[in-house]
Amino acid sequence: MTSPASAPRPRQSLRRHRAARPVLLALSLFLVGAVYAAVAPATTSSADGAADAQLIAQGKDLFAVNCASCHGLNAEGLAQQGAPALTNVGAAAVDFQVRTGRMPMGNPYAQAVGKQNTFTDDEINALATYVGSLGSGPKVPGEDQYNPDGLSAEDVARGGDLFRTNCSACHNFKGAGGALPNGFVAPSIEKTDPAQIWEAMRTGPGQMPVFAAGAIPDEDVKAVIAYVQQVNATPSAGLTLGGIGPVAEGFWAWVVGIGSLVLAAVWIATRGARA
Amino acid sequence: MAKPAQINPSSPAMEVRTPPQEESPSKLAAPAKWVDDRIGLAKLLGNIRKIFPDHWSFLLGEIALYSFVILLITGIFLTIWFKPSMTEVEYAGTYQLMRGVPMSEAFASTLSLSFDIRGGLLVRQIHHWAAMLFVAAMTAHMLRVFFTGAFRKPRELNWLIGVGLLSIGLIEGFAGYSLPDDLLSGTGLRFVDGLVRSIPLIGTWAEFFVFGGEFPGDLIIPRLYMVHILLVPGLLLGLISAHMALLVYHKHTQWPGPGRTQRNIQGYPFFPIYVAKAGGFFFIVFAVTILMGAFMQINPVWIFGPYNPAQVTAGSQPDWYMGFVEGAIRIIPNWEWHLWGTTWSWNIFLPGVGLMGLLFTSLALYPFIEAWITGDTSEHHLLDRPRNAPVRTGLGVAGMAAYGMFWLSGGNDILATQFHVSLNAVTYFMRAAVFVVPVLAFIVTKRICLSLQRADRDRVLHGSESGVIVRSPDGGYSEAHQPLSQGEAYTLTRHPQPAALVPNGKKVGRLRQRLSHWYAAGQVPKPTAAEIAEAAHHAAVEDGHDAPALEGGDSGDTP
Structure with a gap:
């Protein structure tokens, strides 16, 4: 670089122009704004068309009727009902909770359990879109995000390893479910829909932690889903006895094993001898 | 020059011998005898x-x-x-x-x-x-x-x-x-x-x-x-x-x-x-x-x-x-x-x-x-018979109960999910149950044993219930009892009944005396020969519906 003394005069004068500072300030502000606009997450759903506005309005009505009594008219949550704010849970959370029948819940003081869902697909879509429009949060996934078809055997086996590391501690080694403290349970996921497994991992319903995309990308979620499906589709080596491990095995060893052998012993002893 | 080997003309190798004559066993027994000669099979099979x-x-x-x-x-x-x-x-x-x-x-x-x-x-x-x-x-x-x-x-x-x-x-x-x-x-x-x-x-x-x-x-x-x-x-x-x-x-x-x-x-x-x-x-x-x-x-x-x-x-x-x-x-x-x-x-x-x-x-x-x-x-x-050792039977059932409670606790999560109860509730319940249930089990088992002893005594003195209701000439009803076979009566009465030890200086200290009293207490006395004879006589005379039976047995077992 040339020293300031030897540099050409016109450039120096331009730099020292009276308007230089305000212009630079304006330029840098513009740059920051532009970068922010490019990087920042969208606060409203991408399709802001008239159809979407109509969907949101329909969802808002449904929300007011079905959800607001606990979650508040503006989804701000009601602490005394134990109902959380839904402003940043995302559409995927609504899709999961309503589609599995967990919401609306019967008893707000116990764990939300899956039951028969009474909403149509359109209604769920409207509700999810409305809640999704209130803030950030994961969207309802597309099939490319959760459909495990076409994974290689190695991928599925890797999914099994991920499953045993992240899921089996609560959901059992094949997803049969397990007990959690204070009366909560981790439900069986042996027959759960792939989209719902994706949504549960991303939104963390109930006691479940959130498994964010940064920790477990969609490819890994697919692998986990594939493993759960395939391990449950694999033929068993006889009656599975519930697939809950050694407790059931011990129970049946006594009932079937010792039980039948005692009956045999009684039969042998009462036969006496017929010489 | 090699010398020719000396040959003893009277060498035993040259003698012709016949094997000692034995009784030849039958074809079937021959292998057994072969083994018996070598490893003493007959002795092994003595039992x-x-x-x-x-x-x-x-x-x-x-x-x-x-x-x-x-x-x-x-x-x-x-x-x-x-x-x-x-x-x-x-x-x-x-x-x-x-x-x-x-x-x-x-x-x-x-x-x-x-x-x-x-x-x-x-x-x-x-x-x-x-x-x-x-x-x-x-x-x-x-x-x-x-x-x-x-x-x-x-x-x-x-x-x-x-x-x-x-x-x-x-x-x-x-x-x-x-x-x-x-x-x-x-x-x-x-x-x-x-x-x-x-x-x-x-x-x-x-x-x-x-x-x-x-x-x-x-x-x-x-x-x-x-x-x-x-x-x-x-x-x-x-x-x-x-x-x-x-x-x-x-x-x-x-x-x-x-x-x-x-x-x-x-x-x-x-x-x-x-x-x-x-x-x-x-x-x-x-x-x-x-x-x-x-x-x-x-x-x-x-x-x-x-x-x-x-x-x-x-x-x-x-x-x-x-x-x-x-x-x-x-x-x-x-x-x-x-x-x-x-x-x-x-x-x-x-x-x-x-x-x-x-x-x-x-x-x-x-x-x-x-x-x-x-x-x-x-x-x-x-x-x-377990009923005739009520304290031992009670202790055994108490031990089983304690084991069972610990055993169930090992599956507390399975109990929680299968029966839809709280894991914490199961755990807290079991903390008390491992101590309380064995005590209850002991008491209940001992009571059942004593009741069975009483039933045995009843059966020996009254005979077995025939299921036939008899109406007496003066209008009373009673069930006819059939006398037991002598074998059954023997089975029900042959057991020795432990008696409490008496204090005996160093050999039987107070603790041992107390324990032995606790072990023996409450047993329903088995009928004596005189009682059986009297009951039999009674039955012959009065249809056996109110033979004297239980007075002796009722007193001791109240805790």
Whole structure:
């Protein structure tokens, strides 16, 4: 670089122009704004068309009727009902909770359990879109995000390893479910829909932690889903006895094993001898 | 020049001899005689006509014996392919869901044993079911011996051998459970690792000794393999032989009954009756284990996955016989001392090492404690009916209840999910239940025993109910009773009733006197000959509907 003394005069004068500072300030502000606009997450759903506005309005009505009594008219949550704010849970959370029948819940003081869902697909879509429009949060996934078809055997086996590391501690080694403290349970996921497994991992319903995309990308979620499906589709080596491990095995060893052998012993002893 | 060898013309080699003339045995007996001449077969078979009494509960020990034989047979099959190595390999076998997963050679060989060896999975499952039945049958057999008082003199040593068999049976089962190196195996080993480390003062040293360094290391599977296929089976074989030799030496106990005394034994000879019965029973036991192995899945290690210390699964439980220890650990409060930078994990040591020690110590000592309390030094070859030893029966049921509560606690999560109750509620309930339920069980059992004693007394004095209601000429109704056969009356009255010891200076101290009073108190006195005669006379005169019976029995049993 040339020293300031030897540099050409016109450039120096331009730099020292009276308007230089305000212009630079304006330029840098513009740059920051532009970068922010490019990087920042969208606060409203991408399709802001008239159809979407109509969907949101329909969802808002449904929300007011079905959800607001606990979650508040503006989804701000009601602490005394134990109902959380839904402003940043995302559409995927609504899709999961309503589609599995967990919401609306019967008893707000116990764990939300899956039951028969009474909403149509359109209604769920409207509700999810409305809640999704209130803030950030994961969207309802597309099939490319959760459909495990076409994974290689190695991928599925890797999914099994991920499953045993992240899921089996609560959901059992094949997803049969397990007990959690204070009366909560981790439900069986042996027959759960792939989209719902994706949504549960991303939104963390109930006691479940959130498994964010940064920790477990969609490819890994697919692998986990594939493993759960395939391990449950694999033929068993006889009656599975519930697939809950050694407790059931011990129970049946006594009932079937010792039980039948005692009956045999009684039969042998009462036969006496017929010489 | 070679000299020609001298030939003695009178050499014995040249003599013609005829073999000594023996009585030639018949064609069938010839081989038997051949063997008898060499190994004394006749003496060995001297016991072939040994008499054994007949009762279904005497066959429980046989189930254990046959399960052990099945375990040996199936175990040999499994050792042909199992590789007891913790070397890490990448799985490349036929089970797709493990493709490329890193695992130990032990686990990989278990998978190939299950999926690639013809019949391997079936034999694995038979082996595992037989192991469950082995310990279960030993337990049931032990309970039978306990409740019938068959552990009394002269059989205390055989009882001790039995307690030894049961305890090392647990070790054998645990070692086998750990060998496949699957997720549950490893979790179980981690549990034992903690158990060893919780031993005060020497814990860490003992852990490093057992695992050859820090958990899990790469030595534990080969070591457990040695324990599982050599050390413990050898001990089991030796102890089982001693157990059965003593059984033959002592002769089997028998139930009381007409013609049965302390000096004789009624039953059938070993040959041919029991050869057929016991031999047939072996095949029944083998058939049941095969059917269970074929139709009931057990220990599906391919679903559990290989052991990885970073992983654990819901429903991690040991096999049933370690469940009581698991349960104790699950319910104990978090008692721990931190002194001068050391940790004293009573929360693991007490329920783990302490409870197992308590169980086997009290089992081993019970015959001697009971003999000390009752002061009974006579030999017993006739069994007690459980009702006639109400305190012993009560203690036994109380022990079973305590064991059962700990056992249930081991499955507290399964109870919570299967019966839709809170895990915490189950845990808190069990914390009280392990102390309260045994006491209730003792009281209830003792009451039932005494009631049964009273029913026996009633039956002897009144006869059996005929179901016929008779109307007397003056309008009263009564049920006609039929007199008992003499045999049944004998069976119901032959048992000795223990009496409380009297204080006797040093020999019978106050504690012993009190215990013996507690042991003997409340028994319903069995009818005397005079009472029976009077009752019979009464029955003949007045239809027997109000024979004097219970006055003597009612007083003593109120606590």
